[in-house]
Amino acid sequence: MSQQSVAPAMTPTPDPDLFLIRAMAQGDKAALDELYQRHGRSILSYLIGQLNDQQIAEEVLQDVMLAAWRGAGGFRGESKVKTWLLAIARLKSLNVIRRRKPDGAMLHDNIAAEDTGLMKKVEINADRERVRQALTELPDDQRETLELIFFHDMSGPEAARLLGISPGTVKSRVHRAKNTLRGLLLRREAE
Amino acid sequence: MATPSWEHLLWAYVSNTLTDDENRALQAILQDNPARRAEIAEWHRLRAIVREDVSARVRELPQLPPTFFDKLDAVGTLPGDPFQAIQTQEMPRGRRQLPPLRQPPRTPRRPVTLVAAVAAMLIFAALVIVLNQGRQEAPDFAQSIPGTPTPKVPSATPDTIGPLIVAFDADPFACGDETCVQVNWQTRDVQSVRIESGTVRAGVFEAGTWFVQTGLPPQGTTSFEPAIDNDAVRLCVEQPEPLTGPVCSVATPLIDAVDTPNAQAQPQIITFTGQAYDCGGGSICADFEWQTRGAESVRVRSGYSITGVFYVGGTYDRSGLPANGTVSFVLDERNMVAELCAVSADQSKTPVCEVVLPDGAIGNVGSGTTLTPIPSITPSATNTPDSPGGIVYPTTPTYTPQSPPDPALSITPSLNEPIVPAPARISSEARLPNDDVGQKALWSNDNRLIVQGMDGVWIYDGANVNLQPRLLPAPQNGFVDTVVSPDNRYIATQDWDRLLTLWDAASGEVLGTHNDPQLWDDMQFTADSRQVISRLEVGMVSLGVDNPGNLTSSSLPFLQYDHYHFASPDGQTLVEVGAINGAVRMLDFATGETRLSFTTEPSLARAVAFNHDGSVLAIGQDDGRLRLFDTTTGDLLNVMPHNGRVSSVIFNDDSSLMAYVVDTRPSFAVWVWNRETDEVYVTMTYDLDIGPVAFNPTGDQLAVVTPDSKVFIIDLTGLQPQ
Numbered sequence: 001m002s003q004q005s006v007a008p009a010m011t012p013t014p015d016p017d018l019f020l021i022r023a024m025a026q027g028d029k030a031a032l033d034e035l036y037q038r039h040g041r042s043i044l045s046y047l048i049g050q051l052n053d054q055q056i057a058e059e060v061l062q063d064v065m066l067a068a069w070r071g072a073g074g075f076r077g078e079s080k081v082k083t084w085l086l087a088i089a090r091l092k093s094l095n096v097i098r099r100r101k102p103d104g105a106m107l108h109d110n111i112a113a114e115d116t117g118l119m120k121k122v123e124i125n126a127d128r129e130r131v132r133q134a135l136t137e138l139p140d141d142q143r144e145t146l147e148l149i150f151f152h153d154m155s156g157p158e159a160a161r162l163l164g165i166s167p168g169t170v171k172s173r174v175h176r177a178k179n180t181l182r183g184l185l186l187r188r189e190a191e
Numbered sequence: 192m193a194t195p196s197w198e199h200l201l202w203a204y205v206s207n208t209l210t211d212d213e214n215r216a217l218q219a220i221l222q223d224n225p226a227r228r229a230e231i232a233e234w235h236r237l238r239a240i241v242r243e244d245v246s247a248r249v250r251e252l253p254q255l256p257p258t259f260f261d262k263l264d265a266v267g268t269l270p271g272d273p274f275q276a277i278q279t280q281e282m283p284r285g286r287r288q289l290p291p292l293r294q295p296p297r298t299p300r301r302p303v304t305l306v307a308a309v310a311a312m313l314i315f316a317a318l319v320i321v322l323n324q325g326r327q328e329a330p331d332f333a334q335s336i337p338g339t340p341t342p343k344v345p346s347a348t349p350d351t352i353g354p355l356i357v358a359f360d361a362d363p364f365a366c367g368d369e370t371c372v373q374v375n376w377q378t379r380d381v382q383s384v385r386i387e388s389g390t391v392r393a394g395v396f397e398a399g400t401w402f403v404q405t406g407l408p409p410q411g412t413t414s415f416e417p418a419i420d421n422d423a424v425r426l427c428v429e430q431p432e433p434l435t436g437p438v439c440s441v442a443t444p445l446i447d448a449v450d451t452p453n454a455q456a457q458p459q460i461i462t463f464t465g466q467a468y469d470c471g472g473g474s475i476c477a478d479f480e481w482q483t484r485g486a487e488s489v490r491v492r493s494g495y496s497i498t499g500v501f502y503v504g505g506t507y508d509r510s511g512l513p514a515n516g517t518v519s520f521v522l523d524e525r526n527m528v529a530e531l532c533a534v535s536a537d538q539s540k541t542p543v544c545e546v547v548l549p550d551g552a553i554g555n556v557g558s559g560t561t562l563t564p565i566p567s568i569t570p571s572a573t574n575t576p577d578s579p580g581g582i583v584y585p586t587t588p589t590y591t592p593q594s595p596p597d598p599a600l601s602i603t604p605s606l607n608e609p610i611v612p613a614p615a616r617i618s619s620e621a622r623l624p625n626d627d628v629g630q631k632a633l634w635s636n637d638n639r640l641i642v643q644g645m646d647g648v649w650i651y652d653g654a655n656v657n658l659q660p661r662l663l664p665a666p667q668n669g670f671v672d673t674v675v676s677p678d679n680r681y682i683a684t685q686d687w688d689r690l691l692t693l694w695d696a697a698s699g700e701v702l703g704t705h706n707d708p709q710l711w712d713d714m715q716f717t718a719d720s721r722q723v724i725s726r727l728e729v730g731m732v733s734l735g736v737d738n739p740g741n742l743t744s745s746s747l748p749f750l751q752y753d754h755y756h757f758a759s760p761d762g763q764t765l766v767e768v769g770a771i772n773g774a775v776r777m778l779d780f781a782t783g784e785t786r787l788s789f790t791t792e793p794s795l796a797r798a799v800a801f802n803h804d805g806s807v808l809a810i811g812q813d814d815g816r817l818r819l820f821d822t823t824t825g826d827l828l829n830v831m832p833h834n835g836r837v838s839s840v841i842f843n844d845d846s847s848l849m850a851y852v853v854d855t856r857p858s859f860a861v862w863v864w865n866r867e868t869d870e871v872y873v874t875m876t877y878d879l880d881i882g883p884v885a886f887n888p889t890g891d892q893l894a895v896v897t898p899d900s901k902v903f904i905i906d907l908t909g910l911q912p913q
Contacts, residue, residue, distance in 0.1 A: 015403050025268055029260055041252045048248040059687075062259055066266060066708060070729065071752035073269045080398060088752055091727060094797065095671075095713055131237075132244045139856070149206055150241040153427065156206040157397065164773075164794035164813050168464045171202055172550045178237060 017081035024072035032069050039082050040065075042152065043089050049147055050093040050140075060096060064089045079161070086152070087162055134184040142177035145170055196515055197227065199462055199482045205234050210441045211359075262708035269729065269748040361424040361442035364414075372417055374442075376426050377410040384409060385427045388417050398425070458486035458533035458543050465529055465549030467522060477549035479529045480517045486533035490542070491518050493526035510534075522549070617875070618892070618906035621656040623649060629896030631672075634885040635679045635696065642896050643673040643882075648684060650699075653887055656902055663694055672713055676720035681739065683723050685714060691723070691732055693740060703740025705732055713755075717780075718762030726755050749783025755796060759805040764822075766808060768796045775810070777822060789825030791818055798837045802846035809849060811837025817851055817864075831864065831871055839883035843890030848910060850874075850893055852881050861895055865910050874905050 017038065023031035043064060047057035067088050075084060135143060141163075148159040149170070160167040195203075200217045203209045209217065221228050358377040374386055388402040402415045425441045461482040470476035483489060489512045494504035504526035507518065514533070520526065529549070532542040623629055627644035634640050638653035647665035652658050668687045675682050675696060682694040691705040691714075713726035724731040729750040735741025747765070750756055754767045758780065765778045773793035777786045791810050798811030807828065811817045813836040819829040835855030842849050849864045859881040864871045875881075877897055885894045893905040 016405065027268055029263055032263070033255065036255055037252070041249050044252065045245045045248045049245065054248075058253055062255065065255065065259070066262060067728075067752045069263055070266050070269055070746075074748075074751050090795075091755075094795075095727060131240050135241065135244055146237075146241055147245055150238045151245040153207055155208050155397070156202070159206075161793065164792075164796075166548075168462075168547060169550060171206070171464065172466070174205060178233070181237070 015077075015080055018077065021068075021072045021075050021081055024069055025075075032065060035068065035081070035085075036065055039085055042082070043085055045151065046086060046147065047089055047093055049143065050090070051096060056096065057093075060089070060092050063092050067092070079158075082152075083154075083158065083162060086148075090162065130185065131181065134181050137184055138177055138180055142173050142180060145173040146177045149174060195461065195484075196482050198480075201231065201234070202462070204231060205238075208441070214440065265708045267746070269746060359426045359440050359442060371414055372424060373412065373414040374424055374426070375412045378428055382409070383407055383428075386413065387425050387427075388415070389423050389425060458535045459484040460531060460533050460543055460545045463529075463531045463545050463547050465547050467549040470521070475522045476519055477522055477529070478517055478519045479531070479547065479549065481531050482515045483531075483533040484514075485535065486514045486543075487536040488512060488534050489514060489516075490532045490534065492530045493520050493528070494530060494546075495527050616906050617903050619656055619904040621651070621902040621904075623896075623900040623902060624660065624662075626900045628898045629882065629900060629902065630669075630898075631882040632885040632894040632896045632902075633673065633675050633883075634887050634894055635675045636677065636888050637679040638888055639675075639679075639696070640885070640887075640894055640902075641673065641675055641682065642894075642902060643670055644896075645669040648673050648682060648694075650696075651902070656904060661699060663699055666690075674714045674716050674723065676716045677718060678720040681716075681720065681734070683714060683716065691742065693734065693742060701740075703735075703738075703742050705742035705744060707732070707744050715758055717758050718760055724756060724758055724765075726757060727752075729756075747783070749778060755799060757799045757801070759801050759822075760803060761805055764805065766799065766801075766822075768799055768810060769793075775808075775820070775825070787822070787825055789820065791820070791827075792816065795836075798840040798851060800840045800842055800849075802842045802849075803844060804846070807846070809840045809842070809851070811840045811851055813837075815853070829869075831862070833862075835860075838881075841884060841886060843886040844888060845890060848886070848890060848907060850884050850886065852884060854880075861893070861905070863893070863907060863910060872910065874907070875903065 017035060020031040020035045020038075024035070040061065044057055044061050047060050047064075048054055051057045051060065064085060068085060071088075075081070079087070135146075138146070145159060145163065148154045148162065149156070154162070156167045156170045160170045163170070165173075194216050195213055197220060200209075200213055200220065203213050204217060217231075221231065358375065360376075361372050361374045363372055372388075376384060376386075378384055383406045385403070385405045386407060387398050387404070389398040402417065404413065407413070423441055461484055463479070463481045465477045465479040467475055467477040479491065481489065481491075488510070490510040491507065491512055492503055492509075493507035504523075506523070506526040507520040507529070509518065512518070518529075520529075527548065528546050530544055530546045532544040534542045623642065623644055625646055627646045627649070629642055629644055631643040632640065633643075634653060640651040640653040640656060642649040642651065642660070645665070646662065646669070648663040648670065649660040650663070651660040663682065663684065665684070666686050666688065671685045671687055673682065673684050680696055681702070682696045684692045684694065686692070689707055691707065693702045693704070694700065695702055714723050715726060716723055717731075720734075722731045722733050724747070729748065729752060730744055730746045732742050732744045735743070747756075750765070750767055751769075754769050754774075757766050757768075758764070759766070763780055764786065765780050767774075767776045767778060768791070769775070773791045773796075774788070775791055776788050778784065779786055792812060792814055794812040794814035794816075796810045796812045798809075798817070800809045801807070801822070802809070806822055808820045808822050809817060810820065815833045815835055815837070817831040817833070817837045817840060818827060820826065821828055831851075833853045833855070835853045838852045838854045838859075840849065840851035847866050849866070851862050851864075853860045853862060858876050858878050860873050860877075861875040861881060861884055862871055863874050874893065875895060877895075879898045881895055881897060886892070887894070891906070891908045893907055895901075895903040895905060897903075
């Protein structure tokens with residue numbers, strides 16, 4: 001094959017966020033704003049899920065962006081930029097959580113559920129609202145894992161790294177989350 | 192190649208790692224099995240609901256206020272060039288040296304032109320509209336799995352909704368002396384797609400950093416030269432939220448080109464998991480399940496693991512087991528993990544091994560049995576899984592400590608669960624005024640018990656907590672953190688408005704304040720009581736030399752943001768613990784020079800403490816273990832396993848006792864480790880969050896505060912050395 005017949009290769013491009021991080025390290029505020037536009041919504045969604053408070057989540061989001069600004073020069077590319085931002089957001093939110101007034105309701109992990117048809121029933125009835133409500137009642141670790149996999153599109157190993165747990169635990173948490181949801185919905189059915 | 196199991200395929204689908212082959216296998220199963228279709232439909236719907244739910248949290252991203260950008264000037268940036276570091280460390284420009292392709296290289300397809308792309312999109316859109324007119328209400332999830340590699344033209348069926356990857360392939364071709372990859376894709380009902388290169392390990396796609404393109408059209412062609420360590424390409428659809436349906440598909444053009452059809456492949460362990468359960472009679476059992484690829488058989492052995500090295504335990508050892516299967520055995524302190532080795536039919540290939548700790552084992556193992564400490568073990572050169580020439584494990588572990596630990600430490604590695612009731616009692620109990628919410632306990636060296644609450648900082652007489660405490664009032668939202676200086680003179684608080692306040696501990700007078708753009712959360716005084724560092728920020732606030740109220744902040748640029756930081760008792764060393772990678776660095780406080788590096792497990796560490804002389808570092812992690820490390824060698828000295836995250840840890844004055852809090856929601860427990868006996872006791876459990884606890888100056892009492900306004904003083908004299 002001659003080289004002329006080869007389709008022009010696109011210039012290999014690293015994670016496009018890396019250029020923003022580099023620009024930020026050199027003091028480019030517009031790069032920070034661009035990074036915020038790209039990932040702010042996603043990080044804020046994560047923080048609201050963690051903190052259950054829009055106002056505090058927005059404040060912590062600013063702390064995360066401030067930390068990203070300061071720490072851009074030290075970013076080593078061991079993960080994607082978004083994962084790095086999520087890791088900082090996670091640390092910040094955990095620190096806020098441990099200092100806040102505890103929520104009244106704490107759920108056990110193992111809510112038994114045998115009726116495998118219930119989710120199906122809910123699906124048929126399109127009763128998303130009840131499932132959504134049940135999602136809010138999931139134990140924090142299960143809900144967080146579910147969101148990383150389903151919303152932030154992380155693979156099992158990526159989520160495991162962020163959460164500091166084994167991929168097997170990610171798997172078991174996701175499965176437990178589904179079982180817990182079943183249990184919550186069953187309980188509602190019975191009430 | 193054996194067909195992957197249903198469970199494996201389902202998890203690959205759920206966790207966004209479905210490959211083309213797996214996708215085909217999954218579709219084949221779904222075609223003939225309504226029950227499986229229903230199962231995957233459940234997950235599909237759950238994914239959609241989660242996405243919808245999370246998306247709904249943020250209607251509109253708030254703009255960063257102008258004051259925020261002013262803060263950027265105030266905090267500045269730390270030195271460094273991430274791009275250079277990443278290029279040299281993470282993105283090697285070397286070229287993959289591939290053997291000649293077995294098939295003649297194909298003529299690469301020309302990339303679609305803009306006009307052609309637009310025309311194709313219009314035709315495609317029209318086709319979708321026509322086909323969607325006959326769409327049924329219920330989605331056929333079997334059809335909506337992504338990654339159908341053929342046909343090359345859209346094959347939309349009327350009963351499919353949501354994003355759909357109609358076609359996706361990636362083919363290698365020669366480009367000069369190198370090998371490039373051409374990617375072709377066709378999607379339906381999506382706004383744009385993202386394509387990225389990466390690697391597939393054990394069936395899981397790991398994104399690389401070399402090639403990422405977002406916002407690409409729903410169908411098209413592109414080509415690129417992959418980085419040396421990238422052999423896979425992932426296509427993910429991008430869609431306005433809420434997004435429903437499968438989103439990604441992976442192709443492995445370079446693996447396929449080299450190893451068609453995986454005949455030469457090394458055996459792979461696809462999944463290996465374990466689950467512990469109570470199997471009666473005071474025993475804990477575990478089921479282990481595995482799936483492998485390219486293995487003729489597997490060998491499973493029970494054992495235990497210390498610092499990542501597997502040791503044979505003796506309960507279970509079977510060779511010739513099938514490539515996919517399950518086994519069970521009873522757990523004890525020497526048989527807590529299982530090792531799986533996948534053996535290839537080709538004797539020249541080294542078995543691939545993996546060790547797994549069953550979920551739910553820690554905290555259960557030994558609860559009804561008598562356990563004996565495992566002696567210290569020094570791994571020999573031959574018992575590491577990656578030894579050349581195969582894997583050799585001693586049938587009996589050898590115990591040859593290279594350097595005996597400091598006798599003063601009296602620490603022997605153990606995995607013993609506490610089985611002895613604590614010789615401790617609650618000696619007194621007080622109630623915070625105004626039903627305040629107790630968050631943290633501190634005990635100054637001059638015997639003042641300091642309790643952080645929502646109303647502020649309560650200062651008790653440590654000798655009698657029933658006396659009325661004094662209050663250092665907090666603003667409306669309370670304090671973020673409170674610390675007391677080692678010389679007992681100062682109390683520093685940080686509030687949610689980022690105001691750091693220095694108080695005179697004796698008089699309660701405000702000596703000075705410092706308003707910083709950064710949140711100085713999780714603070715610590717340095718040993719000389721002259722600085723405050725933050726465990727999450729990368730700087731410190733210095734007290735004025737002549738005027739302690741003249742607070743100024745400065746950077747510690749050698750620290751990293753996604754790490755926790757702690758200062759040693761002598762103030763000479765900072766330890767930095769990676770929040771997610773388990774990396775531990777001991778740094779010279781003055782210069783930032785790394786004195787020692789070692790690793791703990793990659794699990795979030797938010798409870799860290801030095802013992803009194805700085806020779807031992809305790810790290811409590813979210814994996815439920817509290818680990819003790821020798822700070823001169825980095826050796827792991829001891830592990831205390833629990834079934835909940837370790838949320839705080841502290842040593843008493845002479846380090847004879849160590850207290851830590853384990854978060855086993857809905858209950859919390861305060862544990863105390865006795866150095867001399869190497870026993871661990873639970874001294875208190877509570878159904879509400881227990882914040883950091885504190886020892887009194889003589890180390891024989893422990894203060895515990897709770898959110899329901901309780902202040903408990905636990906008498907530990909029965910635990911102290913006689």
